[in-house]
Amino acid sequence: MSKTSTIKSRASGKATLASVAARAGVSAMTASRALSQPERVSDAVRARVGLAVAELGYVPNRAARALASAQSNVIVVLVPSLSNAVFTAVLEGIEDAIGSGNYQLLIGNTRYSDAEEEKLLGIYLQSNPDGILLSSLSQSARVARMLAASNVPLVSMMDLGSAPGQLSVGFSQFDAGRAMTRYLIGKGHRRIGFIGAQLDERTLRRADGYRKAMDEAGLLDARLELMVGEPSTIALGAQLVQRMLAQAPDCDAVFCCNDDLAHGAIYQCQRRGIKVPEQLAVCGFNDLPASAWMTPSVTTIATPRYRIGFEAASLLLALIKGEAPPAAQVDLGFTLMARESA
Amino acid sequence: MSKTSTIKSRASGKATLASVAARAGVSAMTASRALSQPERVSDAVRARVGLAVAELGYVPNRAARALASAQSNVIVVLVPSLSNAVFTAVLEGIEDAIGSGNYQLLIGNTRYSDAEEEKLLGIYLQSNPDGILLSSLSQSARVARMLAASNVPLVSMMDLGSAPGQLSVGFSQFDAGRAMTRYLIGKGHRRIGFIGAQLDERTLRRADGYRKAMDEAGLLDARLELMVGEPSTIALGAQLVQRMLAQAPDCDAVFCCNDDLAHGAIYQCQRRGIKVPEQLAVCGFNDLPASAWMTPSVTTIATPRYRIGFEAASLLLALIKGEAPPAAQVDLGFTLMARESA
DNA sequence: CTGAAAGCGCTTACAG
DNA sequence: CTGAAAGCGCTTACAG
Numbered sequence: 001m002s003k004t005s006t007i008k009s010r011a012s013g014k015a016t017l018a019s020v021a022a023r024a025g026v027s028a029m030t031a032s033r034a035l036s037q038p039e040r041v042s043d044a045v046r047a048r049v050g051l052a053v054a055e056l057g058y059v060p061n062r063a064a065r066a067l068a069s070a071q072s073n074v075i076v077v078l079v080p081s082l083s084n085a086v087f088t089a090v091l092e093g094i095e096d097a098i099g100s101g102n103y104q105l106l107i108g109n110t111r112y113s114d115a116e117e118e119k120l121l122g123i124y125l126q127s128n129p130d131g132i133l134l135s136s137l138s139q140s141a142r143v144a145r146m147l148a149a150s151n152v153p154l155v156s157m158m159d160l161g162s163a164p165g166q167l168s169v170g171f172s173q174f175d176a177g178r179a180m181t182r183y184l185i186g187k188g189h190r191r192i193g194f195i196g197a198q199l200d201e202r203t204l205r206r207a208d209g210y211r212k213a214m215d216e217a218g219l220l221d222a223r224l225e226l227m228v229g230e231p232s233t234i235a236l237g238a239q240l241v242q243r244m245l246a247q248a249p250d251c252d253a254v255f256c257c258n259d260d261l262a263h264g265a266i267y268q269c270q271r272r273g274i275k276v277p278e279q280l281a282v283c284g285f286n287d288l289p290a291s292a293w294m295t296p297s298v299t300t301i302a303t304p305r306y307r308i309g310f311e312a313a314s315l316l317l318a319l320i321k322g323e324a325p326p327a328a329q330v331d332l333g334f335t336l337m338a339r340e341s342a
Numbered sequence: 343m344s345k346t347s348t349i350k351s352r353a354s355g356k357a358t359l360a361s362v363a364a365r366a367g368v369s370a371m372t373a374s375r376a377l378s379q380p381e382r383v384s385d386a387v388r389a390r391v392g393l394a395v396a397e398l399g400y401v402p403n404r405a406a407r408a409l410a411s412a413q414s415n416v417i418v419v420l421v422p423s424l425s426n427a428v429f430t431a432v433l434e435g436i437e438d439a440i441g442s443g444n445y446q447l448l449i450g451n452t453r454y455s456d457a458e459e460e461k462l463l464g465i466y467l468q469s470n471p472d473g474i475l476l477s478s479l480s481q482s483a484r485v486a487r488m489l490a491a492s493n494v495p496l497v498s499m500m501d502l503g504s505a506p507g508q509l510s511v512g513f514s515q516f517d518a519g520r521a522m523t524r525y526l527i528g529k530g531h532r533r534i535g536f537i538g539a540q541l542d543e544r545t546l547r548r549a550d551g552y553r554k555a556m557d558e559a560g561l562l563d564a565r566l567e568l569m570v571g572e573p574s575t576i577a578l579g580a581q582l583v584q585r586m587l588a589q590a591p592d593c594d595a596v597f598c599c600n601d602d603l604a605h606g607a608i609y610q611c612q613r614r615g616i617k618v619p620e621q622l623a624v625c626g627f628n629d630l631p632a633s634a635w636m637t638p639s640v641t642t643i644a645t646p647r648y649r650i651g652f653e654a655a656s657l658l659l660a661l662i663k664g665e666a667p668p669a670a671q672v673d674l675g676f677t678l679m680a681r682e683s684a
Numbered sequence: 685c686t687g688a689a690a691g692c693g694c695t696t697a698c699a700g
Numbered sequence: 701c702t703g704a705a706a707g708c709g710c711t712t713a714c715a716g
Contacts, residue, residue, distance in 0.1 A: 010712060010713085026703085027704075028703090029702070030703070033701090042701060045701085064708090067708045069708085
């Protein structure tokens with residue numbers, strides 16, 4: 001006569017909405033409403049259901065909810081790196097914007113790899129996300145196809161898009177690269193080298209901005225460019241400044257595509273007795289915390305990474321709610337921090 | 343006569359296993375098997391199902407699978423910070439260990455807050471995770487209760503546990519703190535200050551190790567301790583070394599509970615004309631990349647963070663498969679990096 | 685090697 | 701304000 005005499009039960013044994021409802025003396029429906037739309041239920045019911053939930057230690061089953069409602073409450077975020085402080089700041093902005101909602105963030109680290117991005121997206125799309133946040137404007141053909149087929153709302157971060165209908169939050173990497181180069185030119189430098197690593201989309205755009213400024217000033221010279229595919233590190237910056245000086249001994253300034261590289265370059269100069277900025281001006285990009293504290297302090301571009309994450313997530317949330325985006329592109333700008341190193 | 347004449351369909355419109363099966367001319371069951379256990383199905387069936395999947399652009403629905411199988415393929419990871427390079431390295435280790443599986447990582451940033459940890463865990467537990475990875479040995483009473491009630495396999499990272507049945511992968515924070523302090527004592531320092539920030543579990547244990555070593559050498563003096571709850575930053579390190587020197591002017595060495603603080607302390611000394619290590623020795627903890635490159639290079643403790651993540655995830659995976667853990671505690675050790683600053 | 689039936693735990697769409 | 705029925709898209713447990 002026992003209720004537990006069922007033979008082939010697949011039940012988890014945990015409290016379910018049905019058990020909560022039974023305990024509260026209402027239907028499953030009403031229990032469901034008491035939890036998700038408490039204002040649409042009588043005070044008495046709300047109290048009884050709340051009590052039953054506590055007594056049973058009920059934890060809603062997200063999979064069941066997702067399946068029944070066709071709403072996952074999942075937001076996918078793809079970043080190219082976690083070891084880069086830029087993207088962890090973006091993530092914090094996203095977290096804060098998502099805030100108190102019942103959203104679940106699915107964070108994917110693509111490691112600057114198309115294959116990895118494809119793999120992660122393939123897995124994450126199985127969760128039927130409500131929205132996607134990407135750290136790039138373009139992607140591999142396969143990823144682009146997956147994205148299009150999924151039909152999930154999407155916002156790009158870090159740069160500004162131009163394709164119609166493409167939503168993006170960031171700043172112009174091109175303009176920032178050009179602004180820094182013009183600054184160096186304005187300081188009287190003529191043989192300005194560009195050191196680029198990783199060679200991701202953003203680095204390439206900064207390099208384009210550098211070239212544009214150099215060209216406008218009649219200073220463009222391919223021998224002043226040093227581009228390598230390896231990930232940016234302090235060690236690599238130290239190594240590349242050496243190579244730059246070897247390939248262009250008359251180089252009087254170096255524009256590093258990010259601060260890690262710039263820090264490494266400066267540390268290396270210190271070791272080799274090269275005075276910064278007197279003998280060689282060095283500047284970076286992103287304004288990591290150490291840049292303001294090092295000696296010499298580092299001239300760089302401060303980027304609104306936290307705000308990019310925050311605004312991009314806010315925009316995505318609006319999209320998910322079905323609101324029309326106020327603008328396709330949100331330009332958050334950048335700030336050139338003129339310090340001692342250049 | 344159209345098949346789409348259903349009135350109140352809740353279907354998503356996307357391809358389902360059933361539609362794949364129909365196209366391949368098999369039952370849903372067989373289609374399911376063709377995908378999850380391809381070796382148990384005939385070559386012909388496997389090929390036809392594969393074709394149907396491609397033609398229809400079928401994406402499995404994870405929620406449905408989780409609900410039916412009571413297996414989420416989700417692993418929850420809770421870290422106290424993302425801006426701390428230590429934990430992003432841990433995450434990369436975890437990602438690599440999870441590797442090619444179909445697992446989904448649910449990464450939560452608790453920001454060193456019990457309330458946030460509780461909130462995140464509450465949300466993540468709804469996903470019915472297969473396993474949990476935590477960055478601490480102990481937690482708030484409510485979180486501990488949630489964890490116990492969930493009955494999900496769990497591995498702690500970063501430190502070594504002592505409670506029976508508690509699985510942990512890391513190294514002894516206490517021993518590391520003591521080792522560094524002994525090193526400084528061995529160098530002839532007597533008035534060794536300890537600078538601690540954030541005051542999380544790990545920092546507190548390092549401080550305990552420091553006290554133990556100081557006490558053993560008869561050098562313990564509470565005025566040499568400076569502990570603040572704020573998050574560790576370079577700026578804070580700069581500020582705290584000043585305060586330390588004010589409260590203990592005869593201090594001849596400073597043990598910073600992490601490298602960020604140590605870097606800030608050294609930068610500040612440079613600005614104030616205090617020679618490191620001649621006038622004040624400074625050491626840190628974690629061995630961040632800059633520590634090897636700065637001038638002076640920074641004496642610190644190298645911690646196996648990537649390996650901690652990797653081994654902890656490997657252990658968890660074994661647990662999930664039902665294997666018995668080879669050991670309750672996996673001690674990965676640490677390495678004292680004696681450099682120029684102390 | 686393959687399949688018909690039932691069920692996982694919720695919510696939708698109605699109806700009252 | 702409340703509820704009975706059906707269904708979301710899979711897999712389990714059997715059976716053949």
